[in-house]
Amino acid sequence: MFTGLIEDVGSVRRLERAGGAARLTTATKIPLDSIALGDSVAVNGACLTVVAKGGGELTFDASPETLERTTLGTLGTGAPVNLERALRLGDRLGGHIVTGHVDFIADVSERREVAGNIVFGFRIPGQFARYLVAKGSVTIDGISLTVNTVTDSGFSVNIIPHTAAMTTLNGMKPGGRVNIETDxxxxxxxxxxxxxxxxxxxxxxxxxxxxxxxxx
Structure with a gap:
């Protein structure tokens, strides 16, 4: 279980394919002594299990299902990734309840500046529009955000400067693809x-x- 509040923007060191699965290694500034082997970490919103750590790196196994449902399999070396450790009992729930189970991949259709904020638009498969409501919660690449508007084929969000600076959204452009988990x-x-x-x-x-x- 996660909150959607990103702790670190790491980067991909290696993505090693093995049949239909893969092993993903990311660099991180999260203290490794706070993470045990077997712990869950959300990587761009996908809940993965830590299988190795050391030297400022975390390594995860990604199943064929994970690679099919998320963008993780398309990440190249150096790509930034949002990282969040699992919620601990007693932590503040500053975002919303996030499971780390990605529902679908959305395409970035729009990016525009509004009063110093960034408004993003996303195209989504029509069958998922019913899970999104204006002013409700949505998780984009692991980030807990508030939905601005919803249509039958997409939705929009408003990103404040702090969120943009502390996540991968700062570099997101139209044509990009993101992992979406609905509430x-x-x-x-x-x-x-x-x-x-x-x-x-x-x-x-x-x-x-x-x-x-x-x-x-």
Whole structure:
């Protein structure tokens, strides 16, 4: 579990293919004594397991599923990556609940400056638009952000100077591709609406169902 608050912008040292999988090594300024082998770290929003560390580097194994669903397999040597260690019990939840499970890849369609901020537009597969709402949360390459506007084929966000300076978004341009994780709360609500109170896929929502599901 993560918050979407980036701790370090590292860089890719190596991406070694092995069949359909890969081993990714990144440079980082995060103290390595704070990370154990087997720990989870979000790399551009994808939850990966640390399999080796040392010399200012972290190494992760990436499965075929991860490479297919994210942009990690396209990263070249020196490419910047957003890094975040897993949330610890008692940490402040400054962003929002992020699982590190990427839903889809979006294309950057627009970048423009507005009063010192950067407004980005993204093209997305239409079936995912229902998980995005204006002023709701979204994770872009591991960064917790607030949605500005939503259409049937895309959405936009506003990036303040601090966020741009502390993440990979500062160098993002139209034509780039990013990992998107939508808010998990919307997925649970959709699931509850689809199955209703009987557990069968019939639709409908009630106060009783919300209570049984732990929302009340």
């Amino acid at each position: 998990i709360l919307g997925k649970y609500v959709e699931r509850l609406l689809a199955f209703g109170s009987t557990g069968q896929k019939e639709g409908g929502l009630s106060l009783e169902l919300l209570a049984k599901s732990g929302f009340l």
